[in-house]
Amino acid sequence: MLVKQRISSVGIHAVLIAYSVLALFPLALIVLNSFKTRKAIFRDPTGLPLGESFSAKGYDSVLSNSDFPLYFGNSLTVTVVSLVLILLLGAMASHALSEYRFPGDTFLGLYLVLGIMVPIRLGTVALLELIVSMGLANTLTALILVYTAQGLPIAIFIFTEFLRSVSKEIKDSARIDGLSEYRIFFEVVIPLVRPVIATVAVFSMIPIWNDLWFPLILSPGEESRTVTLGVQQFIGQYTVNWGAVLASLSVAILPVLVMYVIFSKQLIRGITAGAVKG
Amino acid sequence: MANTGSVSSEQTHRRPVRWYILVFLAPATLIYTIFAIYPIIESLRLSLYEAGDGGGVFVGLANYARLFGEPLWADQFWNAFKNNIVLFLMHMLIQNPIALALAALLSVPTLKGAATYRTIFFLPTLLSVVVVGFIWQLILSPLWGVSPAFMNWLGIGSFFKPWLGLESSALITVTLISIWQYVGIPLMLFYAALLNVPEETIEAARIDGLNGWWIFWKVKLPLILPTLGLVGILTYIGNFTASFDLIYTLQGGLAGPDYSTDVMGTFLFRTFFGFQAQLGDVYMGATVASALFFIILIGVGLYLFGVQRRLQRYDS
């Protein structure tokens, strides 16, 4: 029995490691080659950047030519603030939708998830006019508002699905204890939805962080430029200088990694918290 | 308000205005209405107009007649639609089973290093399409030589083909790249669902003499069916809305070769915003967008009224 278990455990690790290689190899290739000379990149793409083939020239041009810390700060601000708004406002709305019966509740529920079905990108022109009339062009606020609106439907969809499956008993007993509806939301419902917060966060975060379109249209200004836009512009300047292109790609990967490490613990804690509760 | 102290019998029958419902719903509804619904409706409305002097002229459903009637438009539309369906089926048949299998392995309680694996598997999902597109173009490039060299090493070098450039294989290759990138999302959803399966249920099954494999099939899988449904519908929606970026990055606005990778997203973008010599046509663009909207609506409707109900019945 024990032997059998050991074998199956080795088997599991073999599969997982194989997939890890598949997931990591392309990334490693980019980082590896970003430290090489142009000739070496093409002659021996899988070779290590040693001796003659080593060159950090790409990083030189990337780091001296652009304002990456500023872009990173912008991306972080936009992503975190939007995420907080999506999670909080989404949870509030879903709670109301799943908990209370009121006239038009079904309609409102459908209305709020309608946005999943059409990319907001279609409304670009009207959106831009709106943002300009509010005096928000070239601000991070514009991006935050759009991303929040864009992220809400899916958040509400997932939260509502989940909250409907949660039993009402806990909330009702809280009500008997005399808690106000607001306290029930913050003290009972929020802890309840923790397992899906991770899911919603993941779904909302990636498209925001990686979006190229709205930064390009709503806030292309230097002061409010995001990392993704910065990298994209940067690639455009070096069509043939692949050392610089690969370096800027590597630099673009780094902040996402940092971001994920920051969130990862929270996310997993959310997931496992649910497991313990269940 | 003045007679709070003496509540009349009539008022006790009528419920007090429940302001908290408004407080919970208003912020989300407002932001969403102003910054999502209003702009989208502004755009979709244009599908009933066509360009005229100094603005749009109302033409009713003429644009839809053009979209489905004129071969120039209809051919592009159905080609893109067909490609989207292929894309969706491949994600369902390849991406989601891989995600489920990896999630099942990760959720084995005795597994060491699960957190590390999880981070690694999720890494590609975090990357921008700009990065993903560039990486895979390099790897698959017949010139750069990573994949040809690798295949030579395996002794199957003669099977190498410029996959992204051939009509027969471009769409499949793009789809596999998309799966490589996005497998992390269903993986996370399945993983969270599997962790939420109550320990007692599994314990009971084990006492009944079921081994790990059967526990997964007979106990865990039925319990996470709602998540399977959720992943299915999210895959469906994402395949119509999110596939645009990757294809645009990898294959360009004309979705070559010979439109073999054209999907609704690229077709829509080309029509709406224009591409090179093609000028943007907001009216036809809005028409394509509306058609896309209805396609997704039908899918989501089927899910909500068909699949989800059955799942819930099964669940309870």
Place this chain on the structure above:
Amino acid sequence: MTTRVFKAGLLATTLCVSGIAAADKVVISIESWRAEDQALWDELILPVFEAQNPNIDVQFKPTTATEYNAALNARLAGGTAGDIITCRPFDNALAMYDAGNLANIAELEGLSNFSDVAKAAWSTDNGDAKFCVPMASVIHGFMYNKDAFAELNLEVPKTEAEFYAVLDAIKDDGTYIPMAMGTKDQWEAATMGYTNVGPAYWGGEDGRLGLISGDAKMTDDGFVEGFRQMAKWTPYLGNGFQAQGYTDSQNLFTLGRAAIYPTGSWEITGFQQNADFELGAFAPPSKDADSSCYISDHTDIGIGMNASTENKDEVMTFLAWTTSAEFAELLTNAAPGFFSLSSHDINVENALANEFVAMRGQCEATIRVAHQILSRGELPLGNQLWTLAANVINGTQTPEDAAAEAQANLDGWYKP
């Protein structure tokens, strides 16, 4: 009321970064798709203008070429586009003028420094309104690796027969890939292939204007022959050319692995920085020794005024400067390969650029065949040629079939 309070609260809680405006200078910005040229404008061109006009601060703000049209149109519609707009030629810029996005600058005096042919790319069909100052043209042709040609004892080809003889020789030798071109991005097939060598067969301007007037058809032998040439190129391309993109081709050539690169003068700067062999250029081959050669001397870039700019005077000052000999000289020598369209006598310093200029004396000139008028409908012929030319090289469509499809499309919407 609740809305406003809520919004105010939201604004207060989020970071609001507003643009920092320079207090005393008027800032005007240029929209462009030439992201590659950022350094050149920032360091060489704009400082000269700003030194003469200390009250104006000009900023070059490019968007990558693939997003330029879409992003610019959205910004124009929303009123946030830059003051100065870099114009693509013909139908594209005309549509922007018709939509009221580009101002009529016909009264700009300096426009007299440009030939009518140059101005035609940015005028209404009747010539009354002019909306962009012609900036530069690019000349199509071939670049080649001089070292490789010397090594294999090859002469620069002049006729079609010589051209294929050279390609055969390179192919037989095997050291170099004869021609660096791929079909993945499709546009090279049309731009560097079909409209590069094709004019020799359809007689340059005769054929192009014939299509517009309706006297010629895409199914005429000259236009079909252009496609046949594309089919003939296939065996000389590198292995896996179907998945070879534009940057792949650039790298293939500049790393010295391919001998010939069908292209245009816009590559000069990048190639001279990256290639460590000597570069040469030759014109598209003529049909035979008795016929003349044809080049696409394509009016490629113009510069105009956003009709809704708030800084009209400053923009006009800048546009006036772009008509000057000083600007022409700066541009031509800062960006060798982009040739000023002005009639000022400019001394081209770059030797390779001069090889392209010399083609103007030897060959008849035309422009890219589908750019004027023929790209005004659905599908635009310009886009359709991308797909068709790539298909023909890939061998998935016959030349005759491609030509017939193009003509069928034109018949669908174009009335001569």
